[in-house]
Amino acid sequence: MIGYYIPGDSFIHRAPAGFKLFFLAAMGLASFSLDIGVYFGIFMILAVLMCWIVGLDWRTLKRILKPVALVLLAIFLAHLFVGDFFSAIAAVIRILTVILFATLVTVSTHMDDMIEVFKLVARPLEPFGVKPRKLAFLLSLTIRLIPAIFEILAEVREAQKSRGLERSVFAVIVPFMVRALKKADALGDALTSRRFEES
Amino acid sequence: MQSRNIALVAVFAALTAGLGLLPAVPVPVVPVPITAQSLGVMLAGGLLGGRLGGLALLIFLILVALGLPVLAGGRGGLGVLLGPSGGFVLSWPVAAYTIGWLTRRRNWRTSFAKVLLSNVTGGIGVVYLLGIPWISITTGLSLTQAALGSVVFVPGDLTKAVLCTFLILKIQRAYPLDRL
Numbered sequence: 001m002i003g004y005y006i007p008g009d010s011f012i013h014r015a016p017a018g019f020k021l022f023f024l025a026a027m028g029l030a031s032f033s034l035d036i037g038v039y040f041g042i043f044m045i046l047a048v049l050m051c052w053i054v055g056l057d058w059r060t061l062k063r064i065l066k067p068v069a070l071v072l073l074a075i076f077l078a079h080l081f082v083g084d085f086f087s088a089i090a091a092v093i094r095i096l097t098v099i100l101f102a103t104l105v106t107v108s109t110h111m112d113d114m115i116e117v118f119k120l121v122a123r124p125l126e127p128f129g130v131k132p133r134k135l136a137f138l139l140s141l142t143i144r145l146i147p148a149i150f151e152i153l154a155e156v157r158e159a160q161k162s163r164g165l166e167r168s169v170f171a172v173i174v175p176f177m178v179r180a181l182k183k184a185d186a187l188g189d190a191l192t193s194r195r196f197e198e199s
Numbered sequence: 200m201q202s203r204n205i206a207l208v209a210v211f212a213a214l215t216a217g218l219g220l221l222p223a224v225p226v227p228v229v230p231v232p233i234t235a236q237s238l239g240v241m242l243a244g245g246l247l248g249g250r251l252g253g254l255a256l257l258i259f260l261i262l263v264a265l266g267l268p269v270l271a272g273g274r275g276g277l278g279v280l281l282g283p284s285g286g287f288v289l290s291w292p293v294a295a296y297t298i299g300w301l302t303r304r305r306n307w308r309t310s311f312a313k314v315l316l317s318n319v320t321g322g323i324g325v326v327y328l329l330g331i332p333w334i335s336i337t338t339g340l341s342l343t344q345a346a347l348g349s350v351v352f353v354p355g356d357l358t359k360a361v362l363c364t365f366l367i368l369k370i371q372r373a374y375p376l377d378r379l
Contacts, residue, residue: 024277064276064278075283075340078338078340078344078348079338079339079340082340082344087339091338091339095282095283095338098278098281099278099281099282100278102276102277102280102281103276103278105277106276106277111265111267114265118261118265134200138205138208138209138258139261139262139265141205142209142212142213142216142258142259142262143267145210145212145213146216146217148213149213149214149216149217150217153217170365170366170369173366174369174370175373177242177246177366177370177374178370178374180210180214181210181246181370181374181376182374183210184203184206184207184209184210185203185206187206187209188201188202188203188204188205188206188207189202191203191205191206192202192203196205197200197202
């Protein structure tokens with residue numbers, strides 16, 4: 001399965017997914033209202049400690065944080081430019097802490113549990129015609145379709161390569177999109193024949 | 200919802216995720232990379248219309264939040280959404296809805312200029328309108344600073360809007376999605 005999930009049995013793994021997401025949301029909100037970086041220094045140490053408990057090794061953490069590093073550097077420099085050194089450090093610590101906690105949730109929660117939470121969150125929308133069960137189905141269907149989409153792209157590329165057209169944007173994307181749309185139509189028919197609309 | 204629409208939404212959400220595997224181009228100083236993924240936003244809006252296109256991007260957004268590495272450069276997870284570039288990603292469902300809504304007005308979708316105008320309004324206007332304040336909120340930079348930093352992306356985004364306009368018109372001719 002694609003994703004960042006790390007199997008484990010720590011208390012963070014066992015905590016309900018809904019609770020973890022709520023905690024993260026609260027954390028995110030607090031990070032905007034509290035300007036004092038010192039508090040977040042404490043939270044950050046806590047987050048690093050929790051990463052260790054969850055079983056996040058340094059390599060995986062580096063893989064996740066590498067794209068963020070450049071962003072943080074840019075923010076640091078921008079703050080240094082308009083403010084002082086202390087506020088620049090505080091800004092970086094604040095953002096890094098939220099990112100670490102978000103990573104913790106992502107890494108310690110299985111996809112199925114996440115989808116369950118979304119079903120729960122979608123429940124108040126039921127009166128507006130949103131069916132949580134169908135939303136969950138749509139999510140799993142999309143995840144299943146990602147490799148299928150790549151397969152189509154690879155086939156079209158190969159076909160156009162034999163015509164010497166693999167570098168032409170239109171010659172690849174247009175047939176690729178048409179085949180993706182055909183795939184959607186076939187999928188729709190399959191769903192209809194299984195009486196999906198009445199379920 | 201009709202099963203054909205469900206299938207179309209899933210295919211376009213998956214397609215946007217697939218575009219994320221094309222490598223992102225990082226730009227110095229500005230904390231947001233240039234990606235091919237915004238093509239997915241314009242294609243979904245332009246081909247599916249507002250309601251379905253917006254829904255496709257909403258599903259994509261949920262996948263990102265669930266922690267699948269479907270954003271450009273294999274990124275994903277709540278950390279990205281809460282980070283400085285998160286506002287741009289969060290704006291995509293609204294952008295796709297706007298593009299779809301505009302192109303469905305008075306048969307705009309057959310005219311190059313009008314499809315282009317829709318793509319620019321939704322794919323650039325709406326995205327920047329939501330993305331720039333988000334940079335400002337998350338980083339504490341002023342709105343002007345955030346906006347100045349984002350100007351770097353306008354040429355790339357304009358190119359993408361033109362490319363997408365050609366694509367939308369060609370695909371519509373090759374495989375008309377009527378009854379939408």
